[in-house]
Amino acid sequence: MNLSELSDDEKMLSYAIGASKSSGEARHGCAPPVRVIGGLARGRRLHAPSGRQTRPTSDYLREVLFDLLGQHVAGRSFLDLYAGTGAVGIEALSRGAARAVFVEHDRSAVAWLQRNLETSGLMGKAEVVPAEVLRYLRRAASASHQFDMIFLDPPYRGADAATALSLIASKGLLAPAGMVIVERSFHAASFPAPGAIAQVREVRHGDSILALYRWEAV
Numbered sequence: 001m002n003l004s005e006l007s008d009d010e011k012m013l014s015y016a017i018g019a020s021k022s023s024g025e026a027r028h029g030c031a032p033p034v035r036v037i038g039g040l041a042r043g044r045r046l047h048a049p050s051g052r053q054t055r056p057t058s059d060y061l062r063e064v065l066f067d068l069l070g071q072h073v074a075g076r077s078f079l080d081l082y083a084g085t086g087a088v089g090i091e092a093l094s095r096g097a098a099r100a101v102f103v104e105h106d107r108s109a110v111a112w113l114q115r116n117l118e119t120s121g122l123m124g125k126a127e128v129v130p131a132e133v134l135r136y137l138r139r140a141a142s143a144s145h146q147f148d149m150i151f152l153d154p155p156y157r158g159a160d161a162a163t164a165l166s167l168i169a170s171k172g173l174l175a176p177a178g179m180v181i182v183e184r185s186f187h188a189a190s191f192p193a194p195g196a197i198a199q200v201r202e203v204r205h206g207d208s209i210l211a212l213y214r215w216e217a218v
Helices: 008-018 059-073 087-094 107-120 133-142 161-170
Strands: 077-081 099-103 126-129 147-152 174-185 197-205 208-215
Touching: 059 087, 059 147, 059 174, 059 197, 059 208, 077 087, 077 133, 087 099, 087 107, 087 147, 107 126, 133 161, 147 161, 161 174, 161 197
Parallel strands: 077 099, 077 147, 099 126, 147 174
Antiparallel strands: 174 208, 197 208
8 A cells, every 4th residue: 555645534643643742641650531532422431440551542542543533433343452441442332333342351351341331321332252352353253253443452561463463464354444453552562564454554642652554455
């Protein structure tokens, strides 16, 4: 894919995140309260256990991300991997996604995720899968599941996001016009795009990186 052919929305994402590097909203440490920013559940608070390594994607970063995805979210399927307490997938449902699957291995985080879905009134369009991400992806591929949007927010240490991305590409889990978004630490090593999925943008916000991938044009 020729990066010069990026849409105006993708260029706007790069500008908005780059301009916010000094906003002071850090990814690590004590995060500010998390809330749903747009859509049906706008303003609802999302809860996370204190003292955990669960790192909800900040309000600002989600707002910029969904400014990009907004017009494409309605009616689409959304897969939230390493979902934690579900902030990103819940935002997608609030903004009109047809369904969302949340995959999270940690039992404590799963309990908080389910609570957040209930309090936001979005449980009816959600499926919570308490499983390891790689195991889930292999099972989903065997069942020929596909998703329009796939978001990965792996733990910053010991992450297997590169393997997960390879599975998404090789097993056909991404729909033909779909998009994959990976959030990772600025300090973590990047990884190459696998197979026919091309990285079309990498942008920074504070200590976080958003990497966007699409099927490579043939």
